[in-house]
Amino acid sequence: MAQAQANIQDDDSLVEYGFRRVIITITAILCALLEIIDTTIVNVALNDMRGSLGATLTDVAWVITAYAIANVIVIPMTSWLSKQFGRRNYFAASIILFTVSSFLCGNATNIWELVTFRFIQGMGGGALLVTAQTIITEVYPIKKRGMAQAIYGMGVIVGPTLGPPLGGYLVDNFSWPYIFYINIPIGIVATFLTIFFVKSPKYGEKLKVNQVDWWGIILLASFVGSLQFVLEHGQQDDWFEDSMIVSLSLVSILGLILFIWRELVYENPIVNLRVLKDGNLRIGTILTFILGFGLFGSTFIIPIYTQSILGWTATDAGLLLIPSSITTGLMMPIIGKLLERGVSQKYLAAGGFIIFFVYSYWMYVLMTPDTGSEHFFWPLVVRGVGLGLLFVPITTLSLSTLRGKNIGEGAAFTGMMRQLGGSFGIAIITTMVSRWTQQNRIDLIPNINPNKFQVQQRINAFQQMFISKGFSINESLNKTYQTMEGIIMKQSTIIAYMDVFLYLGILFLVCVPFVLFIKKGSNKTDHASAH
Known part of the structure; x- marks a missing residue:
């Protein structure tokens, strides 16, 4: 009981009010945004990097891989490192490391310099995300932690969507180093705000080198x-x-x-696995993994589809996701208020999974070679509603029964699982699209029977078109077959994307019953009942 009271007092000592809480919240959101945007902002700049640095496509892919690897290594260690060096010191040092390495990335003279600096940037960035979540959770009193997670969620959900259009704009109007330079002024401001406003909890004695x-x-x-x-x-x-x-x-x-x-x-x-004894955290980490799968997977697949199938520019493909992000941003404070009023987190999360299924099935139905931006608008708004309903309740549930230092350890687990979920999602979706496209091609080719009247008409129409452009009879026939092969591949790829959305939706629908196993979290409880 005495230990419980001590934990409560430690929690209370970190709660802030008024101006200080606003400043700390803005600082944490800025840092979370920096880290998340940098995960996706480079995607649209890879071709420019490859050209200016003389790298192969395989080499330039390491710019993304190095950052992701550093992220997932550091995230689970963040809570331990915070205890060793003090949270404020570690957070400030991570921002400085991220900012300096951003400058070095922009000044890299060859691809392997850039990869090295991206790895260092990922080491700093991994700490930003989890520590920002812990700081926001602890500066709000328990009854307002639903709103705290809603505010944090705005950065995490909006960040991956802002990356591609922002990167596309900077690459099109300036040059690729500016996707890194844009971090520098934000990093400098965030460092000063951290040093002057963020507090460190009182940790126990630091470990000696031989105890690490x-x-x-x-x-x-x-x-x-x-x-x-x-x-x-x-x-x-x-x-x-x-x-x-x-x-x-x-x-x-x-x-x-x-x-x-x-x-x-x-x-x-280095990582306290015993914190996973908490039932809500265990279920929360699994649901966070699936959320990362859907969030990063769908953020990845839509720009690829619109660029490769519909022929959109990188900037247009990135801008397409903006309505979804705005919707999610508008949903966050609403969800936070609902949680404060005692609405059950598991019912909100179950609703989010169902709505995400509706979005995925809608995308499955509307995908054609002629789908326009106006067709995507409402499904993506529905996606934004679904993500809003998922992120805050799942995050709040995961941390709701944790106290004191366990909050940071729980946040590290959920952060790592969200990143790994995204990595699994992108890897599995990429593989599915590739394999299913080939299988669909094999299935479609028998339908292109030259003995069928409709097929003969199509071949003759293409051949006459190429003859009218000055090609010989044999050349026009070869061009016709190449064109029809292209049409078959395009249809095969579209069917593969449709199937990906269908199975993604089914995955989210299957999660609904599991959410109902979660115990009620302490989103609206007093200190005594929380213990």
Whole structure:
């Protein structure tokens, strides 16, 4: 009981009011946005980077991979590092590291310099996301934590969507280094605000060097680093046909087993796995993984579809997602208010999963070679509503029964699972589109029977068109077959995208009954009942 009272007092000492809370909230949101935007902003600049740095497509893909690997390594260690160095110091140092490495990325003279600086940037960025969530959670009193997560969620949900259009604008109007330079003034402001306004909780005695869980760090890095590489490069390297993918998969599995054993037996673990005894956090991490799968997967698939099938520019493809982000942003404070008034988190989350299914099925129905931006508008608004209903309740539920230092550890788990969910989502969706496109092509080709009257008409029409442009009879026939092959591939790809949306929707629908197993969280409870 005495320990519980001490935890309550520690929590209360971090709660802020008025101007200070506004400043701390803005600082945390800025940092979360910086990290999330930088995950996706480089996607539209890869071609320009490849041209100016003389890199191959495989080499330039490491610009994304290096950042993602650094992110997933650092995120689970964030709570431990905060205790070692003090949260304010660690947060400020992470912002400085992120900002300096952004400057270095913009000044890189070759691809491997850029990859190295991106890895360092990811080390700083991984800490920003989780620490920002912990800070926002702790500066609000318990009864207002639903609103706190809603405010944080605006940055996390909107960030991936802002990246592509912002990156497209900067690349089209300036040059690719500016996607990194834009971080510098924001980073400088955030550093000063952190130093002057953010408080550190009182942690126990720091560990000595010989007490640090060095083996835990090595095993964690080998496990998540190898897994992230496999997910990023699996499809392009033909998965388990490649010896590197097989080797790293084995390293990841072995690393995970040894890491779990090490953390459970070591006195001062780098990641406190015991916090997963909390039932809400366990279910919350699984739901967060699925949320990351859907959030990053759908954010990834729509720009690819619109550019490769519909022929849109990168900027137009990025702008398409803006209505969804605005809708989610508008939903966040509404969801926060509903949570404050005692509306059950699990019912909101279940509604979010159902609405996301509706969005996915709608996309499945409307996808054609002639789909225009006006057709996407309302489905993407529905997507925004679904994500708003999912993010805040799931995040609040995950952390709702945690107290004190366990909040940071829980936030680290949910942060890592959201990132890994996104990586799994992109890897699986990319593989599905590639494999299903080939299978659909095989299924469609028998329908192109030259003996059918309609097929003969189409061949003659194309051939006459090419003859009218000056091609010989043989050349026009070859051009006709190439054109029809292109049409078949386009139809095959569209069907593959349709199936991806259908299965994504089914995945979210299946989650609904599991949400109902979650215990009621403490979104509107007093301190005593929370314990």
